[in-house]
Amino acid sequence: MSSKIKPQTLKGFRDFLPAEKRKRDYVTQKIKKTFELFGFEPLETPTLEYSEVILGKYGKEADKMVYSFKDKGGRNLSLRYDQTVPTARVLAQYQNSLPKCFRRYQIQNVFRADKPQKGRYREFTQCDIDIFGSTSPIADAEIIACTYFAFKNIGYPKIILRINDRQTLFSSLKSFSTKTADVLSIIQTIDKLDKKDKLSVLQELIKKGLSSKNANAALAAVAGAALTPNLKQIIEQSKLLGVPNQAIEFTPNLARGLDYYTGMIFEVILPEYPLGSFGGGGRYDNLINKLSGYNIPAVGIAFGFDRMVEAADELNLIPKENTGAKVLVTIFEDPQPALAAAAVLRQKNINAEVFPAQDKIDKQLKYANRKGVNFVLMIGPDEAAKNMVTLKNMQTGKQKTITLDQATDVLAR
Amino acid sequence: MSSKIKPQTLKGFRDFLPAEKRKRDYVTQKIKKTFELFGFEPLETPTLEYSEVILGKYGKEADKMVYSFKDKGGRNLSLRYDQTVPTARVLAQYQNSLPKCFRRYQIQNVFRADKPQKGRYREFTQCDIDIFGSTSPIADAEIIACTYFAFKNIGYPKIILRINDRQTLFSSLKSFSTKTADVLSIIQTIDKLDKKDKLSVLQELIKKGLSSKNANAALAAVAGAALTPNLKQIIEQSKLLGVPNQAIEFTPNLARGLDYYTGMIFEVILPEYPLGSFGGGGRYDNLINKLSGYNIPAVGIAFGFDRMVEAADELNLIPKENTGAKVLVTIFEDPQPALAAAAVLRQKNINAEVFPAQDKIDKQLKYANRKGVNFVLMIGPDEAAKNMVTLKNMQTGKQKTITLDQATDVLAR
Numbered sequence: 001m002s003s004k005i006k007p008q009t010l011k012g013f014r015d016f017l018p019a020e021k022r023k024r025d026y027v028t029q030k031i032k033k034t035f036e037l038f039g040f041e042p043l044e045t046p047t048l049e050y051s052e053v054i055l056g057k058y059g060k061e062a063d064k065m066v067y068s069f070k071d072k073g074g075r076n077l078s079l080r081y082d083q084t085v086p087t088a089r090v091l092a093q094y095q096n097s098l099p100k101c102f103r104r105y106q107i108q109n110v111f112r113a114d115k116p117q118k119g120r121y122r123e124f125t126q127c128d129i130d131i132f133g134s135t136s137p138i139a140d141a142e143i144i145a146c147t148y149f150a151f152k153n154i155g156y157p158k159i160i161l162r163i164n165d166r167q168t169l170f171s172s173l174k175s176f177s178t179k180t181a182d183v184l185s186i187i188q189t190i191d192k193l194d195k196k197d198k199l200s201v202l203q204e205l206i207k208k209g210l211s212s213k214n215a216n217a218a219l220a221a222v223a224g225a226a227l228t229p230n231l232k233q234i235i236e237q238s239k240l241l242g243v244p245n246q247a248i249e250f251t252p253n254l255a256r257g258l259d260y261y262t263g264m265i266f267e268v269i270l271p272e273y274p275l276g277s278f279g280g281g282g283r284y285d286n287l288i289n290k291l292s293g294y295n296i297p298a299v300g301i302a303f304g305f306d307r308m309v310e311a312a313d314e315l316n317l318i319p320k321e322n323t324g325a326k327v328l329v330t331i332f333e334d335p336q337p338a339l340a341a342a343a344v345l346r347q348k349n350i351n352a353e354v355f356p357a358q359d360k361i362d363k364q365l366k367y368a369n370r371k372g373v374n375f376v377l378m379i380g381p382d383e384a385a386k387n388m389v390t391l392k393n394m395q396t397g398k399q400k401t402i403t404l405d406q407a408t409d410v411l412a413r
Numbered sequence: 414m415s416s417k418i419k420p421q422t423l424k425g426f427r428d429f430l431p432a433e434k435r436k437r438d439y440v441t442q443k444i445k446k447t448f449e450l451f452g453f454e455p456l457e458t459p460t461l462e463y464s465e466v467i468l469g470k471y472g473k474e475a476d477k478m479v480y481s482f483k484d485k486g487g488r489n490l491s492l493r494y495d496q497t498v499p500t501a502r503v504l505a506q507y508q509n510s511l512p513k514c515f516r517r518y519q520i521q522n523v524f525r526a527d528k529p530q531k532g533r534y535r536e537f538t539q540c541d542i543d544i545f546g547s548t549s550p551i552a553d554a555e556i557i558a559c560t561y562f563a564f565k566n567i568g569y570p571k572i573i574l575r576i577n578d579r580q581t582l583f584s585s586l587k588s589f590s591t592k593t594a595d596v597l598s599i600i601q602t603i604d605k606l607d608k609k610d611k612l613s614v615l616q617e618l619i620k621k622g623l624s625s626k627n628a629n630a631a632l633a634a635v636a637g638a639a640l641t642p643n644l645k646q647i648i649e650q651s652k653l654l655g656v657p658n659q660a661i662e663f664t665p666n667l668a669r670g671l672d673y674y675t676g677m678i679f680e681v682i683l684p685e686y687p688l689g690s691f692g693g694g695g696r697y698d699n700l701i702n703k704l705s706g707y708n709i710p711a712v713g714i715a716f717g718f719d720r721m722v723e724a725a726d727e728l729n730l731i732p733k734e735n736t737g738a739k740v741l742v743t744i745f746e747d748p749q750p751a752l753a754a755a756a757v758l759r760q761k762n763i764n765a766e767v768f769p770a771q772d773k774i775d776k777q778l779k780y781a782n783r784k785g786v787n788f789v790l791m792i793g794p795d796e797a798a799k800n801m802v803t804l805k806n807m808q809t810g811k812q813k814t815i816t817l818d819q820a821t822d823v824l825a826r
Contacts, residue, residue: 004706005466005498007506010490013461015503017510018454018517025455037759039738039766041431042438046536047460047492047522048426048480053418067461069482072526077423079460085418090428093420097430099784101769104431109460113485123459131769138748139769149759240752241767242760293417325452335551339653346450346562347655353452354654356514356544356552371512 012114012122018324024125026322027309028107030154031127038146040105040129045086047109051076057085057291065112079111083128083302088291091132095294101133103142107305119306130300132288137230139299140264140283141237147268147279147301148243154308155317156270159247163266164254165231166282172221172252180209184259190222191255225252234264256280260287264299273311279303325353327375327391327411328368330361337379341389341404345377350411352377369394375411425527425535431737437538439735440722441520443567444540451559453518453542458499460522464489470498470704478525492524496541496715501704504545508707514546516555520718532719543713545701550643552712553677553696554650560681560692560714561656567721568730569683572660576679577667578644579695585634585665593622597672603635604668638665647677669693673700677712686724692716738766740788740824741781743774750792754802754817758790763824765790782807788824 009015016024032042051068055078058066067079080086083106091098107127114120129146131139144161151159169187177183189204198219205215227235227250235248256265265282281301288296312318329342329352338354345352353373355364361378368376378390383401391407392399402410422428429437445455464481468491471479480492493499496519504511520540527533542559544552557574564572582600590596602617611632618628640648640663648661669678678695694714701709725731742755742765751767758765766786768777774791781789791803796814804820805812815823 005470005502005505005704006463007502007705008463008466009459009502009506010461010463010488013459015459015506016455016457017503017507018456021455021457024457036737036764037762039741039764041737042429042434043431044429044434044437046422046426046428047524048423048536050419050421050423053421057418064485067482067484069480071480072477075423089418089420089422090430092418093422093428094430099780101780103766103769111460123461134769136770138744138752138767138771141752142767142769145756237748237752240749240756242756291418292420324449324454328452331551335650336653339551339554339650343558343653343655349450351449351452353516354551354555356516356547356555357549358551367512367514 010122012116012120014121014123022322022324023313023318024305024309026318027154027305027312028127031150031303031308032105032107034146034150034153035105035129037149038103038129038142040103040146043087043090043104043106044108045080045083045090045106047080048077049080049086049089051078053089054078054081054085058082065114067111067113080108081112082110083108083126084130084287085291087128087130087132088288091288091296092292092294099133101131101139103129103131105129121306125305127303127305128300130298132296132298134299135285135297137234137264138237140234141241143281143299143301144234144238144248144266145241145243147266147281147303148238148247150303151268151270151278151308154312156272156311156315158271160249160269160271161243161247161266162249162251162254162269163231163235163264164251165228165264166255166261167230167263168225168228168252169222169255172225173218176210176214176218176221178209181205186210186218187255190219190253193219193253219253222253231264256282260284260290262286266301268301268303270311272315275307275311277304278307278311323372323374325351325371325373327352327377328364328371328373329354329377330364330379331355331358332361332378332380332384333358334381334384337384338377341377341379344404345408345411348408348412350408365392365394377407423535425529425533427534427536435735435737436726436731437718437722439731440567440718440725441540444563444716444721445518445520447559447563447566448518448542450562451516451542451555453516453559456500456503456517456519457521458493458496458503458519460493461490462493462499462502464491466502467491467494467498471495478527480524480526493521494525495523496521496539497543497700498704500541500543500545501701504701504709505705505707512546514544514552516542516544518542534719538718540716540718541713543711545709545711547712548698548710550647550677551650553647554654556694556712556714557647557651557661557679558654558656560679560694560716561651561660563716564681564683564691564721567725569685569724569728571684573662573682573684574656574660574679575662575664575667575682576644576648576677577664578641578677579668579674580643580676581638581641581665582635582668585638586631589623589627589631589634591622594618599623599631600668603632603666606632606666632666635666644677669695673697673703675699679714681716683724685728688720688724690717691720691724736785736787738764738784738786740765740790741777741784741786742767742790743777743792744768744771745774745791745793745797746771747794747797750797751790754790754792757817758821758824761821761825763821778805778807790820 263283267280285297676696680693698710
């Protein structure tokens with residue numbers, strides 16, 4: 001070994017120590033359960049791909065953020081940048097073995113050589129659901145309903161789905177496009193209404209070449225836009241699938257940044273935790289064709305996993321019992337009864353840690369306390385002689401000498 | 414977009430399509446549950462580390478297999494090669510916030526630019542448990558017992574833990590070391606007794622400089638070695654923790670390849686699936702010190718995750734019901750009753766997929782059949798008029814027109 005490890009993580013990369021990792025695992029499990037309730041199927045793709053699969057798919061700016069390198073065999077490799085492009089590859093590669101309508105979920109880490117800042121990391125978890133192969137509004141509604149219930153089943157008190165149709169925006173704004181500003185460019189500016197005041201948005205439109213009158217008229221046209229028949233149907237069907245009326249907000253100025261959306265677009269807002277959007281998606285019927293050459297319509301959403309964990313934690317939605325072992329089994333000079341007791345507890349499905357050393361009992365109690373273990377089981381010589389155990393509740397400080405069966409009953413509650 | 418994706422994965426890298434991914438998730442969940450039953454805590458470290466954390470830690474041959482590159486900021490980065498070195502970094506970096514005895518599990522992918530061959534991949538899942546900070550045989554016994562139950566709870570019919578003590582090997586072989594062959598080198602040869610015949614092992618020992626007499630005597634000394642008091646205690650304590658007597662096999666010639674073991678060593682064998690070792694580990698009290706400069710004793714095991722999934726699958730230990738949706742809800746001209754029914758099923762925790770299009774009913778049935786969905790729910794105009802549903806069992810081909818409540822009862826079974 002040439003050198004000691006410098007204890008240092010790369011900027012923008014994170015260790016998840018047990019307490020944090022457990023929170024993430026809790027949210028992941030809840031999300032996965034809802035995805036499976038809606039029949040979504042798990043997919044995993046490799047961390048590394050041929051660079052030609054990844055590069056040139058997201059635009060020049062994005063290409064700069066892809067981690068790419070040459071391996072020792074001279075191959076150009078890139079790290080996973082998102083989950084959509086690898087899935088487009090999967091759709092092309094296994095077209096004969098995948099179902100015609102393929103609904104998949106994917107929860108994996110992606111890598112972006114972005115400038116690290118608060119809440120933005122270079123390795124982070126993406127969490128996507130998509131339905132490939134259907135143009136029906138039922139597919140849109142399934143995505144919307146699954147999204148709603150994924151949030152609902154974690155327990156966020158209020159969930160708002162802002163929803164719009166790209167086609168509404170297109171038809172409202174078509175007449176305002178100029179030589180210097182096409183409809184997509186106008187949409188991108190109007191998308192900022194959420195973050196900027198109306199005046200700055202107007203100024204940006206004027207800068208893009210709209211007359212002051214037309215800039216105002218464009219905003220008015222967007223604000224006054226009506227539901228398209230398509231969106232009306234999607235919303236109706238989402239409600240039939242159980243999404244409550246008050247959770248859906250038709251938001252005619254919602255544009256979503258990405259250019260590739262072709263129909264319904266939506267995003268998730270948690271009013272109790274106003275930290276922007278917690279996920280967004282929509283219909284993108286041309287992207288897979290552009291990427292893979294296979295004409296496969298699609299609709300989906302990407303969840304803001306890190307934000308979801310943060311909000312779930314701050315809103316106390318992660319159960320306090322979501323800790324490690326429920327009981328620490330202490331070790332006295334003769335460890336035999338303690339080890340046998342641990343075997344019984346585990347057989348009864350009680351998470352139990354055996355203190356892995358012979359140490360002073362108060363040190364073992366201190367260890368349990370510091371780790372936040374709820375109960376400590378002690379079988380000293382006195383208890384062993386009477387075939388009893390002492391169970392101490394670390395929160396109340398109370399302890400009782402009882403049989404192991406009785407202790408098991410308390411711990412199994 | 415500059416180019417279509419070439420549908421191709423890198424050699425040694427794998428896509429996991431739903432059926433395969435689901436098997437892996439099943440085994441992972443079973444393993445995790447046992448780890449938590451034993452109080453092990455989850456840990457996650459980044460995929461990328463400073464190269465200086467990773468390189469020079471495993472020897473020159475291993476360094477060649479580390480995926481390393483320079484990022485755009487000129488930093489030397491490496492992909493995760495194993496989970497022990499990053500954990501040594503974690504132990505050094507968070508020494509004040511981690512418990513004195515830290516038992517952690519870690520299930521993440523690692524990357525090795527190895528020659529791909531059957532069963533050997535460049536990205537694969539590692540699955541480790543370790544207890545850091547204790548020299549007590551109780552820690553060894555906890556690792557052994559947790560390993561046994563991790564396999565037992567998946568359901569492998571027969572589990573054998575081969576166990577030995579490096580110290581036994583050292584004392585049996587000390588007197589046979591020569592100028593050209595130290596004890597470790599002799600151990601490495603004797604480790605091959607499992608794969609090669611006795612004669613080739615003898616020849617290798619002779620090649621290494623032992624006289625023919627001494628080579629024979631060395632093998633005899635190893636074969637006749639007795640349990641050390643340490644190993645006796647570990648085995649006793651493992652049994653108290655619930656490991657059955659017949660699962661433990663003292664194997665005096667077991668050496669385990671890695672040089673860093675200092676005490677107990679063991680490996681897992683599944684006689685019904687004789688594919689070599691399904692996991693191996695032992696005590697390594699000096700490694701963390703060598704890596705990090707912190708004197709932290711350790712004992713642990715790495716599970717052969719890919720092999721475990723393969724064996725679990727071939728031995729039919731993964732439940733047949735471990736599939737996607739339990740029921741496909743078909744869509745007729747009026748999708749309303751179908752969508753409302755899907756909402757009810759999901760509320761009752763029944764995994765249900767709504768066919769996301771209006772298509773001929775026999776096409777929808779074909780789709781269900783191809784996907785292996787067990788039941789299909791149909792609400793055509795006739796059913797809707799009578800407020801009934803038709804539930805078809807796709808395995809028996811039988812169908813019944815019943816109420817939605819009755820269908821829910823059947824599906825909830």
